[in-house]
Amino acid sequence: MRSSEAETFESDVLVIGGGLAGAFSALKAKEHGAENVILVDKSYAGKSGCSTFAAGVFTAFIPHVDDFNTWVQEIVTNGEYMNDQSWLEQHLGEVFQRVLEMDSWGVMFQKDDRGEFLRTPGRGGSRNLKFFGPQLMEAMRKRCKKEGIRLVDWVMTTGLITSGGRVAGAVGFHCRAGGFKIFRARSVVVATGGCRFKTILSGHRMTTGDGHAMLFRAGCDMTNLEFSQSNVAAANFEMSGPGMNMYQGLGAKFLNRKGEAFMPSYDPILKDRAPLRMLSGAMAVETMLGNNPFYIDMTHFSSEQVMLLKKVLPLPTMALERAGIIVDNQITSKIEWVPMGPNWASYGGGAKVNLRCETNIPGLFAAGDATAKMAAGTNEMGAGALPNAAVTGALAGRYAAEHARTGEPSAAVATLEELRDMTMGPLSRNTGVDPEQVILAVQETITPYKIGMIRREDRLKAALGTMRDIRTSMVPFLYALDPHYLRLAHEAGNMALCAELFLEAALLRKESRGTGFREDFPFRDNVNWLKWIVFRMSGGKSEARTEDIPIEKYKVKPERTIEEHPLASVGKARGLKWE
């Protein structure tokens, strides 16, 4: 089908991605005057994305209850000073309004007898609101429909249309019927989530950096790419989604091969409630000591606690019952537990956006996990992905509507044949590379713990060499048997691009921060490395630059020292001889 015959959608605002960020973008765009708002998703909006499988917890600063400066201090310290503190202050100022809106739209949050929001401890010292798993996105989809947002399901977007340096829309294809699709819009919000590289975390395997790839190829600044969100999950069976805030909040213990609770050695204050980057980093160091495998032990949870888990995490607990681990509201055995490979979600890499969620391309906005999570630094603000999605989604939608009203009309685009060929290409090949081959090749390259978790220049360079080979010898020849596999082919290609950017960024940061412990630079350097690394595609190549964090303007500043990273010192104390 020539692009001139493709089904074309027109709107004032196009929102790509139907999770919480996308839903908020669409709703706020409508509220702020955009008449025609389309929300497009490659699956069924409200039943896909990390939002749908979210772990039942939502961290919200409540203005009349919480102390602003305490929260800023805590989040920046946990974020290792990589936070954009202007963004953080805006986030804290906005988030409770979003909660009240969600509450009014039918999202159910756990409340006490007086009807007040109930909050209980999660990991990393946070206090979370609780919601009931998939019910959150079900309510949000209903609200979008009620407000007259046009929902386009089962269309995967593969590229942004730009003209004269501004965004003009996007292209894609129908994942089931296969037709090429064109979207023309004055403003575009990319709310496609992070990139989980189809790793072990069941429930997140649709999150393949599709928006990251589109944003990068369109020339957007991308940052925080070296910081990986390191969730942990069941090693040997599928547990449908994350749940660590709940498990840690209720008192889960982590044991190594010897049955030893090792976390107090790595985080004497928070112990088993440590943030994920410390937990997975600790497991990596313990593995170097030969103390893997690891287990999560929740056998001491009371039946009331297990019943709470069932309400807040209905899908993971169904998996545990089906696996014979939950019996009569008791967790009957410890479970082998392992970190995911590197990935971006809730914190970590994405589009650099200003306080209006604008990218550096006029008319192009980003929200949620597709952004670089500016407020979070190297930590997830304890269940901060959904709050970030709500806050950035609302801002992106509002300013996208404003741009659509006041921006110049998009220039007519002469031809979309190149975008069409890029989109439909794999379907037209008779022979080619299996998307499964690329998916596995990417995973095999970045997942070994000595690549992403215990990093070193020689290993990173070798992995980057492999990824470049994958990009040149496999990705251009991806083939697809049908539209379902066309989606898989694009997901594979997007994963490959994200993996390559991750490794490039990891090589550049010559210190240890976040989940990126550098064996060759085992210190946290608050003298030379209070910087963000920013990538932009220019002339077909990726170019990196650093930007100084304006730490002097911020409220929370670190000691300007270079200090051995705790993983290095604790590793040594536990008998590890670093090379």
Place this chain on the structure above:
Amino acid sequence: MGIRRIDEQVCTGCGICVDHCAMDVLRMNDRTNKPVIMYLRDCMSCFMCERDCPAGAIHVVPVRERRIPLPW
């Protein structure tokens, strides 16, 4: 291996599972008007189809079918 069974005796052909599967594992068989497991390897055992089926026709097991590399 993820979604294991759709009980055709109990299934009403409502199509909710086909709509709600985020990984596009299921399609409607246009001859039987019942869902079929068309792309099994993409099933991630999320249990959403089993949860959302109004007839209780679906059974999922949490077994990982696709080989996924682990960090160690």
